[in-house]
Amino acid sequence: xxxxxxxxxxxxxxxxxxxxxxxxxxxxxxxxxxxxxxxxxxxxxxxxxxxxxxxxxxxxxxxxxxxxxxxxxxxxxxxxxxxxxxxxxxxxxxxxxxxxxxxxxxxxxxxxxxxxxxxxxxxxxxxxxxx
Numbered sequence: 001x002x003x004x005x006x007x008x009x010x011x012x013x014x015x016x017x018x019x020x021x022x023x024x025x026x027x028x029x030x031x032x033x034x035x036x037x038x039x040x041x042x043x044x045x046x047x048x049x050x051x052x053x054x055x056x057x058x059x060x061x062x063x064x065x066x067x068x069x070x071x072x073x074x075x076x077x078x079x080x081x082x083x084x085x086x087x088x089x090x091x092x093x094x095x096x097x098x099x100x101x102x103x104x105x106x107x108x109x110x111x112x113x114x115x116x117x118x119x120x121x122x123x124x125x126x127x128x129x130x131x
Contacts, residue, residue, distance in 0.1 A: 042083045089119050
């Protein structure tokens with residue numbers, strides 16, 4: 001079993017807050033993903049291996065090459081619209097002031113887990129604070 005020395009223990013506590021919860025530092029400007037990179041990543045995941053599996057199913061269902069290509073085009077446009085909505089949502093979530101302890105406020109973004117609910121509730125809470 002490995003033992004920690006004082007230097008390793010200090011390094012392990014570097015990203016912990018006063019409640020010993022892990023704080024994730026924000027990425028530096030060089031580490032951030034741009035719009036083009038995010039679009040490419042999402043398209044890669046969306047198209048992925050499905051492009052090799054589903055053309056036969058689509059062609060079997062339509063029995064027409066033209067209809068198959070039309071459905072693929074429409075599906076691609078719908079997928080791209082969804083991609084752009086999530087891209088805009090993910091890149092425009094505002095930081096908001098959250099009371100972390102009585103009388104102590106910090107700027108926080110959307111939590112890392114929880115999916116769409118966190119994005120939507122974060123946006124509506126920010127709008128309520130503006131009015």
